Amino acid sequence: MAQLCRVALDAMGGDNAPCEIVKGAVNAVNATNNIEVNLVGKQELIKEQLKKYKYNKDRIKITDARDVIETGDSPVMAVRRKKESSLVKALYIVKNDEADAFVSAGSSGAIIVGGQTIVGKIKGVERPPMAPLIPTAKGVSILIDSGGNVDARPNFLIQWAKMGSLYMEHIIGIKKPRVAIVNVGVEEEKGNALVKAAYPLLKECKDINFIGSIEAREIPNGEADVIVCDAFVGNVILKLYEGTASTLIKTIKGCMMKNVKTKIGALLIKKALKQELKKMDATEYGGAPLIGLNGLVVKVHGNAKSKEIKNALLQCVKFKQQNINQLIAKSMKKEEKEEIEN
Amino acid sequence: MAQLCRVALDAMGGDNAPCEIVKGAVNAVNATNNIEVNLVGKQELIKEQLKKYKYNKDRIKITDARDVIETGDSPVMAVRRKKESSLVKALYIVKNDEADAFVSAGSSGAIIVGGQTIVGKIKGVERPPMAPLIPTAKGVSILIDSGGNVDARPNFLIQWAKMGSLYMEHIIGIKKPRVAIVNVGVEEEKGNALVKAAYPLLKECKDINFIGSIEAREIPNGEADVIVCDAFVGNVILKLYEGTASTLIKTIKGCMMKNVKTKIGALLIKKALKQELKKMDATEYGGAPLIGLNGLVVKVHGNAKSKEIKNALLQCVKFKQQNINQLIAKSMKKEEKEEIEN
Numbered sequence: 001m002a003q004l005c006r007v008a009l010d011a012m013g014g015d016n017a018p019c020e021i022v023k024g025a026v027n028a029v030n031a032t033n034n035i036e037v038n039l040v041g042k043q044e045l046i047k048e049q050l051k052k053y054k055y056n057k058d059r060i061k062i063t064d065a066r067d068v069i070e071t072g073d074s075p076v077m078a079v080r081r082k083k084e085s086s087l088v089k090a091l092y093i094v095k096n097d098e099a100d101a102f103v104s105a106g107s108s109g110a111i112i113v114g115g116q117t118i119v120g121k122i123k124g125v126e127r128p129p130m131a132p133l134i135p136t137a138k139g140v141s142i143l144i145d146s147g148g149n150v151d152a153r154p155n156f157l158i159q160w161a162k163m164g165s166l167y168m169e170h171i172i173g174i175k176k177p178r179v180a181i182v183n184v185g186v187e188e189e190k191g192n193a194l195v196k197a198a199y200p201l202l203k204e205c206k207d208i209n210f211i212g213s214i215e216a217r218e219i220p221n222g223e224a225d226v227i228v229c230d231a232f233v234g235n236v237i238l239k240l241y242e243g244t245a246s247t248l249i250k251t252i253k254g255c256m257m258k259n260v261k262t263k264i265g266a267l268l269i270k271k272a273l274k275q276e277l278k279k280m281d282a283t284e285y286g287g288a289p290l291i292g293l294n295g296l297v298v299k300v301h302g303n304a305k306s307k308e309i310k311n312a313l314l315q316c317v318k319f320k321q322q323n324i325n326q327l328i329a330k331s332m333k334k335e336e337k338e339e340i341e342n
Numbered sequence: 343m344a345q346l347c348r349v350a351l352d353a354m355g356g357d358n359a360p361c362e363i364v365k366g367a368v369n370a371v372n373a374t375n376n377i378e379v380n381l382v383g384k385q386e387l388i389k390e391q392l393k394k395y396k397y398n399k400d401r402i403k404i405t406d407a408r409d410v411i412e413t414g415d416s417p418v419m420a421v422r423r424k425k426e427s428s429l430v431k432a433l434y435i436v437k438n439d440e441a442d443a444f445v446s447a448g449s450s451g452a453i454i455v456g457g458q459t460i461v462g463k464i465k466g467v468e469r470p471p472m473a474p475l476i477p478t479a480k481g482v483s484i485l486i487d488s489g490g491n492v493d494a495r496p497n498f499l500i501q502w503a504k505m506g507s508l509y510m511e512h513i514i515g516i517k518k519p520r521v522a523i524v525n526v527g528v529e530e531e532k533g534n535a536l537v538k539a540a541y542p543l544l545k546e547c548k549d550i551n552f553i554g555s556i557e558a559r560e561i562p563n564g565e566a567d568v569i570v571c572d573a574f575v576g577n578v579i580l581k582l583y584e585g586t587a588s589t590l591i592k593t594i595k596g597c598m599m600k601n602v603k604t605k606i607g608a609l610l611i612k613k614a615l616k617q618e619l620k621k622m623d624a625t626e627y628g629g630a631p632l633i634g635l636n637g638l639v640v641k642v643h644g645n646a647k648s649k650e651i652k653n654a655l656l657q658c659v660k661f662k663q664q665n666i667n668q669l670i671a672k673s674m675k676k677e678e679k680e681e682i683e684n
Contacts, residue, residue: 072529137589150526150534184492184577187414192492192574216578217585232534233578235526236558240579243559244586247479251622252594255614265610272597272604280593 004034005320007313008090008099011041012068013106015303018042021105022049024309029059031310034317038099040065040090065089071302075109079117087111091118094295101296101316103287105304112148115290115297122325124332125292127152129160129231130299131167132238132288135280138222142168146234147290154198157181157228158205162331163291164226165208170322171315172225176209180224182233183213194230202228207331245280286311289319292328296320346376347662349655350432350441353383354410355448357645360384363447364391366651371401373652376659380441382407382432407431413644417451421459429453433460436637443638443658445629447646454490457632457639464667466674467634469494471502472573472641473509474580474630477622480564484510488576489632496539499523499570500547504673505633506568507550512664513657514567518551522566524575525555536572544570549673587622628653631661634670638662 009025011018018041025037036059039046043064050060067085069078082088087106091114093099102119104111112130121128130147133140144164149156161179168177181202183191188199190213202210214224216237229237256266286308287300296319300312351367353360360383367379378401381388385406392402409427411420424430429448433456435441444461446453454472463470472489475482486506491498503521510519523544525533530541532555544552556566558579571579598608628650629642638661642654 137593182578184574192572195574216580216582219582220585220589230534232526232537233575236524236575236578237582238558240558240561240582241586243562244583245590247562248587248590248622251479251618252615255618256611258614262611262614265607268607268610269598269604272600273594276593276597280590 003320004036005101005317006036006038006099007101007103007316008038008040008063008093009309009313010086010090010102010104010106011039011046012065012086013104014300015105016305017105018045019049020304020306021309022046023053023306024304024313025060026050026053026055027306027310028313029055032314032317035059035313037061037313038063038090038093040093041068041086042066063089063093069107069110071107073107073110075107075113078107078110079114088114088118091115091297094119094297099295100320101298103298103300103309103312103316105300105302105309108147108299111297111299112290115293119293119295119297122292122294122329122332124336125163125328126159127156128290128292129156129163130288130290131160131164133172133285134219134238134241135285136220136222140172140285141219141222141225141227142172143227143229143234143238144291145229145231146238146288147231149230150232150235152194152230154194154201157194157198157230158201159292159332159335161202161205161208161210161226161228162335163328164228166324166327166331167289167291168225170324170327171318174225177225178211179208179226179228180211180214182216182227182229182237184215186213186215188212198228207334249277286313286315289315294325296325345662346378347443347659348378348380348441349443349445349658350380350382350405350435351651351655352428352432352444352446352448353381353388354407354428355446356642357447358647359447360387361391362646362648363651364388365395365648366646366655367402368392368395368397369648369652370655371397374656374659377401377655379403379655380405380432380435382435383410383428384408405431405435411449411452413449415449415452417449417455420449420452421456430456430460433457433639436461436639441637442662443640445640445642445651445654445658447642447644447651450489450641453639453641454632457635461635461637461639464634464636464671464674466678467505467670468501469498470632470634471498471505472630472632473502473506475514475627476561476580476583477627478562478564482514482627483561483564483567483569484514485569485571485576485580486633487571487573488580488630489573492572492574492577494536494572496536496543499536499540499572500543501634501674501677503544503547503550503552503568503570504677505670506570508666508669508673509631509633510567512666512669513660516567519567520553521550521568521570522553522556524558524569524571524579526557528555528557530554540570549676591619628655628657631657636667638667
């Protein structure tokens with residue numbers, strides 16, 4: 001029998017809280033029997049939203065939280081001081097083992113800080129990376145790190161490559177996922193100081209299928225499954241990817257509405273276009289997990305709608321079923337053992 | 343009267359040499375009287391191509407060069423040893439003041455190394471950046487650096503911001519160009535070590551119109567005119583931008599050819615779409631100048647066709663007319679003076 005996954009959902013995080021968050025929770029609960037959602041936030045607001053829907057009342061509960069972390073708050077201070085916030089309270093629910101996973105559309109910084117300090121790291125993990133799935137022409141790749149480690153050390157990248165490989169193999173189902181490091185060229189001698197130091201370590205690493213460097217141009221083509229980089233570069237990739245796609249789609253839509261002729265043309269290709277563009281839609285993949293913690297912590301877009309919330313919740317179910325954290329813990333233990341032996 | 347601009351054109355560089363290079367030269371010469379092109383490369387191959395066209399023979403000449411720098415060659419070694427290569431010979435023509443500008447679709451590394459060592463830097467310029475123009479929803483921005491300075495120092499970024507501003511103001515005609523630094527958030531305390539060090543220096547700099555950080559998402563929207571970053575990040579932006587656009591356009595074209603209905607639809611919107619997408623086409627802007635040298639050095643895409651070569655040559659004419667190098671030299675002198683005073 002499939003395991004039940006219990007998720008603490010920050011009902012107050014993001015631009016569309018609580019209405020889209022609550023809607024996403026209801027849709028997830030109605031989509032699978034394997035999930036139980038704990039909505040954390042101002043209970044009167046959550047109840048008001050819940051009234052609109054039909055769902056199994058045994059699988060949605062509410063934990064009242066009176067405070068909210070705002071975008072402008074300093075992550076470290078907010079996590080330390082706003083103990084009554086929905087984000088912090090939801091993380092404590094995971095820490096106390098009353099939930100398996102945490103999902104929030106709130107402040108990335110607070111999620112990263114709170115994830116590490118409240119939920120805690122798996123033993124041996126140096127810096128937990130935030131690793132969104134990005135859509136490509138061939139399917140999906142994991143971009144690791146695009147979180148807080150903007151000045152990374154080479155050994156961080158090796159751990160990220162291993163964790164990303166486990167994720168792609170066990171959650172996405174890609175055998176021997178191809179790992180590549182983001183670089184300014186494909187030749188081995190290229191790169192900045194970080195890449196030059198990390199490249200030989202990745203090459204030596206036996207636990208991964210390292211295929212060398214990837215130029216940013218090849219990312220949308222899906223030329224690697226696990227794309228390793230420091231979080232500054234990862235953030236640039238993630239945001240530019242979204243920005244370019246959205247600007248281009250806006251441009252194309254503008255063309256289609258130009259005159260009567262183009263409007264008729266648009267009607268004829270609309271369905272096919274919608275299908276294709278759906279494949280390139282990041283919200284289909286349900287957010288970015290913070291990997292390497294004692295529990296699953298997932299950040300979704302600040303402007304997430306119910307669809308992304310629902311997909312993130314369903315991804316949590318898969319994560320739990322695949323026991324990824326045990327696999328990561330095992331991989332880290334092996335690393336430690338090898339270090340002692342050498 | 344407009345000044346004549348003499349360009350040394352590497353006829354053997356890039357994937358489509360010499361045929362597309364020669365064609366681009368002919369088209370430029372036929373488009374304006376203010377240009378004289380010196381085609382550098384294997385003369386028998388160049389002559390064979392030139393036979394195909396009608397043009398003013400006084401304004402295209404040939405300098406024979408028997409060797410070619412290949413993509414796999416180490417830039418430093420190639421520039422040092424392949425003295426008879428088209429790339430090196432063309433750079434010497436600029437150094438000897440027999441040309442004002444150099445254009446090549448050849449190895450970026452060799453152009454950067456050769457530009458600095460053969461043509462030489464303007465006094466005071468620490469690291470000449472490669473600064474392509476990138477198309478945006480609002481027009482065009484300059485991305486500075488996307489060349490060789492992958493591990494940049496904060497003071498390099500200040501010089502790049504100044505040089506980029508001069509370029510955008512005098513070549514593109516944007517008054518008080520908005521300068522922004524690529525960052526992972528807009529708050530002042532965000533960033534990696536380099537950005538955190540460069541930010542306050544940019545803020546203090548009186549010669550530029552610094553508007554703060556720009557997230558990669560906003561770049562395609564044209565939210566800044568001068569986009570400053572280290573060359574690793576710049577390279578990622580440039581290549582991902584091109585890669586995402588090309589994958590997306592391929593996807594859309596695929597949709598349009600799906601069935602009879604979509605094909606008819608495609609016919610109706612084709613013209614409008616083509617017009618719009620042309621605005622987003624990087625080859626319209628004629629390559630990336632290496633700024634801060636004693637002469638203009640321009641790198642075009644390795645796969646450049648005649649259109650991009652022609653546009654690069656025409657950009658050289660504008661560069662010469664605007665006396666950008668004198669403006670940069672003046673700005674560097676001012677910097678030196680301010681340093682002495684402080």
